[in-house]
Amino acid sequence: MSFPANPFKPTAGVMPPVLIGRESISLDFREGLEDGPGAPDRLMLITGPRGCGKTVMLTELGLIAKQQHWDVIDETASEGLCDRLIARTAPKPGKISGATIKPTFMGASIGEIDIAPALRPASLRDAIVARLHVLGKGKGLLITIDETQDASLEDMTAISTAAQHMLRENAEVAFVFAGLPSLVSDLLNAKVLTFLRRASIKELGDVPLDEVRAALASTIRNAGITIDDKALDLATRATGGYPYMIQLVGYSMWRHARRRDGGMDRTILEQDVRVGVEQSRAKLGAGVCAPVIKRLSERCVDYLKAMAQDDGPSSTADIARRMGETMSYANGYRQRLLDEHVIKAPVRGTVDFAIPFLREYLRAEYRSDDGEA
Numbered sequence: 614m615s616f617p618a619n620p621f622k623p624t625a626g627v628m629p630p631v632l633i634g635r636e637s638i639s640l641d642f643r644e645g646l647e648d649g650p651g652a653p654d655r656l657m658l659i660t661g662p663r664g665c666g667k668t669v670m671l672t673e674l675g676l677i678a679k680q681q682h683w684d685v686i687d688e689t690a691s692e693g694l695c696d697r698l699i700a701r702t703a704p705k706p707g708k709i710s711g712a713t714i715k716p717t718f719m720g721a722s723i724g725e726i727d728i729a730p731a732l733r734p735a736s737l738r739d740a741i742v743a744r745l746h747v748l749g750k751g752k753g754l755l756i757t758i759d760e761t762q763d764a765s766l767e768d769m770t771a772i773s774t775a776a777q778h779m780l781r782e783n784a785e786v787a788f789v790f791a792g793l794p795s796l797v798s799d800l801l802n803a804k805v806l807t808f809l810r811r812a813s814i815k816e817l818g819d820v821p822l823d824e825v826r827a828a829l830a831s832t833i834r835n836a837g838i839t840i841d842d843k844a845l846d847l848a849t850r851a852t853g854g855y856p857y858m859i860q861l862v863g864y865s866m867w868r869h870a871r872r873r874d875g876g877m878d879r880t881i882l883e884q885d886v887r888v889g890v891e892q893s894r895a896k897l898g899a900g901v902c903a904p905v906i907k908r909l910s911e912r913c914v915d916y917l918k919a920m921a922q923d924d925g926p927s928s929t930a931d932i933a934r935r936m937g938e939t940m941s942y943a944n945g946y947r948q949r950l951l952d953e954h955v956i957k958a959p960v961r962g963t964v965d966f967a968i969p970f971l972r973e974y975l976r977a978e979y980r981s982d983d984g985e986a
C-alpha cells in the first residue's frame with residue numbers, strides 16, 4: 614500500500630483538514646443565530662494578518678448558517694461591491710429599486726447593475742426584505758464580506774446603513790466582515806461607520822501549539838500514516854501556530870515522506886519534517902515576506918533588521934541606537950511601518966512584528982549582516 618492523498622491545504626481560502634483553534638468563534642456565531650435578532654454575534658468583524666484564516670472562517674460560518682437553513686451570500690470587496698450584493702440578494706433581479714440593469718445581466722452574469730450611490734442603502738434594504746419574504750419564517754440571511762479593507766467608503770456606508778436598519782428592525786439577518794487589521798482603524802474611524810464599532814470583533818491570532826499538535830497527529834494518523842512524537846514535536850514547533858504555516862509544514866513533510874523510498878513504509882520521519890520545514894520557510898519567505906520587504910524603503914528595512922535582533926518586542930530606544938539615529942528620526946520609520954501594518958506597538962515604547970515569521974525571514978535573509986549591526 615502506498616501513501617494516501619496529501620490532506621493538507623496550503624492554499625489561500627481552501628478549508629484545512631482541521632480548522633484548529635477557532636471553536637469559540639464558531640460557537641459564538643452559532644449561538645448568535647439561535648438566540649435570535651439582537652444577538653451581538655450576528656454582526657461580526659474578523660481581523661488578522663495575511664494567512665491567519667479569515668477567508669476559511671467566513672466559509673465555516675457560512676456552513677453553520679446553512680445548517681440552520683439560512684441563505685448565505687459571500688462577497689469580496691472590490692469595485693461595485695454593493696451593486697453586486699444587491700443583485701445577488703434580490704430574489705427578482707428585474708425588480709431592484711433604483712437599478713439600471715445592463716443587458717448582460719439577464720444573461721446570467723451577476724453584478725451587472727448600476728445603482729445611484731444615494732439609492733444603494735435603500736435598494737439593499739429592499740432586496741434583503743424581499744429575500745427574507747421569499748425565504749419564509751424561521752430562515753434568515755447571512756451576508757459575508759471578505760477583504761473589507763479594500764471596500765470603498767461609499768460601499769461600506771451603504772452596506773452598514775442597510776445592516777443597521779435590518780438589525781434594528783429585528784430581521785433574521787447576520788453580517789460578517791473580514792479584513793486586515795488596518796480595517797478596524799481605517800473604516801471604524803470614519804464617522805458614518807460608528808455603527809460597526811458595536812460589532813463583535815474577533816482577532817484571529819496564532820493557534821495554541823497543543824491544538825496544532827493534536828490536529829497534525831489526528832490528520833496524519835487517521836490517514837494510516839505513522840509519525841513518532843519527536844517528529845511531531847518538531848513539526849508543531851516549526852508552525853509557530855500560524856495557520857498558513859501549519860498547512861505548509863504538513864503538506865511539505867507529507868510530500869517528502871511520500872517520495873522517499875516510494876512511500877512504502879507509510880511513515881513520516883524526522884528527516885521528512887526537517888526538509889518539509891525548510892521548504893515551508895522558503896515558500897513563506899518568497900510568498901509573504903519578500904513582497905512586504907520589496908515595498909519598503911531601505912531605512913525602513915534597516916529598522917526591521919534592527920528589530921530582528923530581539924527575540925520578542927523591541928524597545929524603540931534600542932532600535933534608534935542600533936540604527937545610529939535620533940529617536941525622532943527613528944520614529945519616522947516606525948510610523949511608516951505602523952501605517953503599513955508591518956509592525957505593531959503592543960506597549961508604549963515598544964514595537965513588534967505584525968507579520969508572522971517576518972523576524973525569522975529577516976534573520977535568514979540578512980544573516981551575513983549580523984556582525985556589523
Ligand SMILES: Nc1ncnc2c1ncn2[C@@H]1O[C@H](COP(=O)(O)OP(=O)(O)OP(=O)(O)O)[C@@H](O)[C@H]1O
Nearest residue numbers: 624625626629633663664665666667668669856857
Ligand atoms: N484554523 C485553521 N487551522 C488550520 N489551518 C488553517 C486555519 N485557518 C486557515 N488555515 C489555512 O491557512 C491558510 C490561509 O487561510 P485563509 O486563506 O483563510 O487566510 P486569510 O486570513 O484569508 O489570508 P489572506 O489575508 O491572505 O486572504 C489556508 O491554507 C488554510 O487552509
Ligand SMILES: [Mg+2]
Nearest residue numbers: 625626667668
Ligand atoms: Mg483571505
